Amino acid sequence: MKPTLPATLLHTLAPWRNAPAWHIAFSGGLDSTVLLHLLASLAxxxxxxxxSAVHVHHGLQAAADAWPAHCQSVCDALGVPLRVMRVQVSPGASLERAAREARxxxxMQVMVAGEVLFTGQHRDDQAETLLFRLLRGAGVRGLASMPEHRPLAQGHLVRPLLAFSRSELEAYAHQHQLQWIEDPSNADPRFSRNYLRHRVFPTLTERWPQAITHLARTAEHMAEAQGLLDELALMDLQRADxxxxxxxxxxxxxALEPLRELSDARQRNALRHWLIPLTGLPDSDHWAGWHALRDAKGDAQPLWRLADGQMQRSGERIxxxxxxxxxxxxxxVSWPDPQNPLExxxxxxxxFIGEAPEGPLVIRYRQGGEIIDVPGRGRRDLKRLLNESGMPGFVRGRLPLVYRGEQLLAVPSVAGAWARSVGEVQLDWLPQSCDQGLS
Known part of the structure; x- marks a missing residue:
């Protein structure tokens, strides 16, 4: 006999029992209403x-104005505190995506370190996610669909109902006489997920009754495969780090050379893993930018533009x-008192570390043709000194140059490569968000 929904849920919740607090994303719909009732009953x-519960009011339709009051009445009946949060949804190509991001x-504003947010996605949602991403040409990571848990802000997002179908949740709701909101937008086939839910899945399940279960199982297989790919990526990145x-x-x-030694597929796998916390991942056609970066000549300064920044190469490093x-x-920028640090x-x-020169001084940035006096080496071209140090080109434009009048007095230098500054004085630059400075 299959375990009851509460018993299975309690087993799923075991890893999170020591969290400081549990939050429930409570829309008022069937899924979150069942989840809220289950957790309140178990408590x-x-x-x-x-x-506690969190209701996010998007303000996208008139009917939604009544939902916070409904959610409050449900929470009051169960003795669960509710927080209603109103958000602005930024317009864009995908209203679904914009609403999800705002939600x-x-x-994340609610989460405190170690706390858990529970959401009510179920097995049918997982199957829809898999098919939706398959139709968009997703790779293994995308086809792994929704993970059972993942980091969120300083805490964790957990989906404890993925093992259950919508029909099982409906049966629980009817058994306990629960009342829930039917969002009118859920019937609008213009939204991709609604189209799959109302047009595609009924046809699939008519021919293959177990289609939803099997698709959700495929997502589990993909998640396992992605786990193995992540392990391989960590091994490859360890050599390049x-x-x-x-x-x-x-x-x-x-370091570029350890990556070059890998097959193209392993390079892409390692870089995907490395880029995940940094930027949105490139699609299949966009990887040509990586090949151009990797294969450029050593003295070139190629770059690969991505969603949230760019990858640059300097010598044999990316x-x-x-x-x-x-x-x-x-x-x-004027530096009136060099005895004190300048932001x-x-x-x-x-x-300055040591006895700073008298002010006022001025900070300028490179224009080209700068000359500086280097003790023991005479007047030297700054560009040549930077080339000797191997400093990446993308840093050089940010390098602060200290002037007194029109004289280039000091430049932060690479330790041991060329002069620090006059006498025993040392000029130290701590770049943005860095623990160690350049002296």
Whole structure:
């Protein structure tokens, strides 16, 4: 006999029993109403973390204005605190996606470290997700569909109902005489998921009654396959994660040669894994940018533009530059008191270590043709000095140059490569979001 829904759910919840708090994403629909009732009922007989509900009001349709009151009445009856959050949905090509992003932004505002947010997606949702992504040409990661749990803000997002079908949730709701909201937009076939739910799946299940179960099982297989690919990626990235000669530079980077030794498929697998926390992943046709970056000549400075930044190559190393990397002002800045550190807008901090020269000084950025006096080497061209150091080209435009009048007085230098500055004074630059500076 199949275990009851509460018993199975309690087993699924076991890893999260020690969380500081549980939140339920409560739309008022069937799925979240069943989940809320289940957790509120279990909380009466089990020692569970504090349970509360969160209702996100998108304001996209007039009918939705009545939903917060309905959700409040349900929560009051169950003795569960409710928080209603109103969001603005940014217009875009996909209203579904924009609403989802706004909803999860609201959820992240609720989360505190270690807390758990439960959502009510079920087996039918999983099957729809798989088929939807299959039709979009997704790879293994996409076809793994919705994971049972994943990180969210400082806590965790958990989907404890994925093992159950919508019909099982309906049966539970009728058994306990639950009342839920029927969202009118769920019947609109203009939305892709609704089209699949109302037009495609009825036809599939008429011919193959177990289609939803089998598709959800395929998503499980894909999730397992993706886990193996992730393990392989970690092995390959471990070889490429060699220390940079610029430890002060606050950017993710990898050695290129260990990646070159891999097959093209393993390169893409490793880079997908590496890029996930950094940017939206490229589609299949966009990987030509990686090949151009990888195969460029050593003295070239190729780049590969992605959704949230770009990958650049300097010598035999690749670097990730987020979109925010270029958000700094290269206008001249006065430094009236060099005895104290100077905060550079969007470009970190500059300070002298030792007896600083008398001010006022001015910070400028490279224009080309700069000359500096180097103790023991005479007047040297700054470009040549930077070339000797091997400093990546994308850093050079941000390098703060310290002037007194028209004299280039000091430049942060690579330790041991060329002069620090006059005498024993050392100029230290701590780039944005970096723990170690360039001296």
């Amino acid at each position: 009466k007989i089990e020692n569970l973390p504090p349970v 999860y932004q609201a959820f 060699q220390p940079s000669t610029f430890p002060w530079l606050p950017l993710p980077s990898l 670097w990730w530059l987020p979109s925010t990397w270029s958000e700094f002002s290269d206008a001249s 550079l807008t969007g470009n970190g901090q500059l300070k």
